[in-house]
Amino acid sequence: MKRVSLIQQLWFLVVAAVVLAAAGSLTANLFNARNYLQQQLAAQSADAANSLALLITQNQADPAMGETLINAAFDQGHFRRISWVGADGKPRVQRVNAYQSGSAPAWFRNIFTLAPTPARAMVSSGWMQAGTIEVESEAGYAYASLWEGALQVSFWVLIAGLVVGAIGSFGVNTIRKQLLGVVNQAKAITQRRFITIPEPPGPEMGRLAQAMNAMVTRVKMMFEEEAARLEVLRRQVNFDSVTGLANRQFFMGRLGADLQEREDESSVLLLMRIEALADINSKLGRPLTDEMLGQFGAVLRDTQRFGVDSQAARLNGADFALLLPASQAEAASLQQLHDELHALLSSFAAQPVALAMAATDLRDGDTVRDIMSRLDQALAQSEFAAGVRIEMAGSNVDKPPAPTAEVWGGMLDQALQGDGLRLVRFAVRDRQGALLHEEAPLRLRQGEAWLPAGQFMPMAIRTRRVAGLDLAAVAMALRQLAAEPDCPGIAVNLAAESLASEHFLRQLVAQIREHGHSAARLWLEMPEAGILPRFDAFRALCLALAELPCKLGIEHFGRQFSLIGQLHDLGIDYLKVDGSFVQDIQQHAGNQVFLKGVCNIAHNIGLGVIAEGVKQEQEQQMLFELGFDGVTGPAVR
Known part of the structure; x- marks a missing residue:
């Protein structure tokens, strides 16, 4: 049985009240008018009877004169019957009108019946009664007057x-708007979007909205306080206090995660060494040296320059590293960076300071040991050259010429129109080993090989075909x-750059709606680094998918941890924590506290938490102890 909404009940009450009031007013007016008319008819009858009786009496009850007077009165048409009944009870003169005049319908006459009482008056002849x-x-x-009045009253009613x-x-x-505001707020809370609404002016709705807003505000405050606490802990555990750069432990974890995760754009790693830093420190003193290193770190932390997904680190006292996308690592750009940092150091030391720098790209099959070995050799060559040039590690390795943007565009179009794309699936499991879903990154056919997304997505973005690939x-x-x-589910990695397409969101929603039953097992996720510069567009995506059965999450979470303070009103379903926090987690008490806090704050607003890049059984066990809901990576089969 369909439930009647409160608004429908209110409408019913309003309509019923208006109809009853109108009907009651109309009925009362008509009955009052009928009574008045009935009294007027009775008065008219009495006046006519008295007048005729007096005139006939004055004419000595002459039958001829009486008949004449009665006929004259009757012919005016105001009377149904006029009778002169003699003293013997027999009618002497009688006129009767059988025709019912007036335009009032019969049903109206039956409801508002007029039954005026006949009037009687005595006729005398001298001292004798003549009837x-x-x-x-x-x-x-x-009736006609009453009907016309009824029409007029009905019109005004x-x-x-x-x-x-x-x-x-x-x-x-x-009232409906006020109710919908409160209902939408409650619905948003069930969707993990903690929003406030303007308080309605009415006391009842106002108090309800005030209570809901107070609850949401407390949740936000708790969320923000916990997020701020975790951010402080994250920086204490994973970052250098002098430069603000990542420490060696965190950076190596990030490097290992990037080597494992080949779905991102290919990267280049820079290794830098400040020569004679100890001598500079003894000459300048620690405060000034710390200021110099702080400015040095600020240059490397410039994500607008190197990309939001870049990562700079201080590996030890004088060694620094910068991991950045290959598109930001052209030779001219690297040389400009070297010259800028060299000038900065020299300005503090008041003399030229050698800055050795080496670079290498991350290749398929590389391990952290392979990369650092290449960089150490190249850095030694840069030091031998007094740090005046950048050494490119492995520059003598022959590489096939890179396809042009036009060639890439043709390859991508062909793949979209044919069978040149496929999904590869990797397990994501819960504490009991059950399959939560399968992560399914995209692959592109190139000859006999299938390229990972990191090798073709940059060109897909550049040639504006990324939205088509995601769809x-x-x-x-x-x-x-x-x-x-x-x-149980398939998770698809979406590129945040697809949000720039004006048709992407509409077509994505249409696809999901066409597969209502299957869409309940679809998981969609975007990388944290891509969301931050497009946060409003991502919020629009969250709102568009809120009513659909699919799940939405953020992958590589934690690289830009400031995003956690904005999760309370997005309505997402889960987080996938970046592998840089996960590697060797069983050995790092600081990151254990941090990740446990992430799990607590996420669970408090109903989000699932999944760890990426799990390589060891020990890592997996520790992560579940910290509160993770699922894990994925080489150790998860």
Whole structure:
């Protein structure tokens, strides 16, 4: 049985009240008018009877004169019957009108019946009674007057009803808006979006909204306080206090995660060494040296220059590293960076300071040991050259010429139109080992090989085909889910750059709606680094998907931890914590406290937490002890 909403009940009450009031007013007016007309008819009958009786009496009850007077009165048409009944009870003169005059319909006459009482007056002849005059008025004109009055009253009652209805409509709509505001706020809370609303002016709704807003405000304050505490802890554990750069432990974890995760754009690693830093420190003193290193670190932390996903670190006292996308690591840009840092150091030391710098790209199959070995050799060569040039490690390795943007565009178009794309699936498991879902990054066919996303997505973004690739990946995942009803879910990695396409969101929503049942097992995720510069567009995505059955999450979470303070009103479903926090977690008490706090704050607003890049069974056990809901990585099969 369909439930009647409160608004519908209010409307019913308003309509019922208007109808009852109008009907009651109309009925009362009509009955009052009928009684008045009935009294007027009785008075008319009495006046006519008395007048005729007096005139006939004055004419000595002459039958001929009496008949003449009665005929004259009757012909006016105001009477139904006029009779002169003799003293013997027999009618001497009688006129009767059988025709019912007036335009009032029969049903109206039956409801508002007029039954005026006949009037009687005595006729005398001298001292003798000559009979009585009986007069009954004609009610047809009264019916017509009453009918016309009913129409007029009905018209004005209808006008009044419409005015009252309009006022009631305004009131109901006002209440409806207030109710919808509170309902939408409660619904948003169930979707993990903690929002506040303006307090309605009415006391009842105002108090309810005030209570809801107070609860949301407390949640936000608790969330922000916990986020601030975790940010302080994260920086204490993973960052150098002097330069603000990542420490060696965290950076090596990030480097290992990037080597494992080949879905991102290819990267370049710079290794820098400040020569004779100890001598500079003894000459300048610690405060000035710390200021110099702080400015040195500020240059390396410039994410607008090197990309939001870049990562700079202080590996030890004089060694620094910068991991940045290959697109930001052209030779001219690196030389400009070297010259800028060299000038900065020399300005503090008041003399030229050698800055050795080496660079290498991250290649398929590389390990951290391989990369650092190449960089150490190249850095030694840069030091031998007195730090005046950048050494490119492995620059003598032959590389095939890179395809042009036009060639890449043709390859991507061909893949979208044919079968040049596929999803590869990796398990994501919970504490009991059950499959939560399968992460499914996209692959592009190139000859006999399948390229990881990190090798073709940068060109897809550059040639504006990334939205088409993401939509194709979602379509493939939905088809696979429909064909595999036992699959618990497939997670598709979406590029944040797709949000720039004006058609992407509309087409994504349309695809998901077409596969209602299968879409309940679809997981969509975007990288944290791409969300930050497009936060408003990501919020629009969250709102568009809020009513759909699919899940939405953030991957590589924690690289830009400031995002955690804005999660309370997005309505996402889960976080995938970056592998840089996960590696060797069983040995790092500081990161254990940090990750436990992340799990607590996420669980408090209903978010699941999954760890990326798990390489060891010991890491997996520790992560579940810290409160993680799932894990993925090489150790998870």
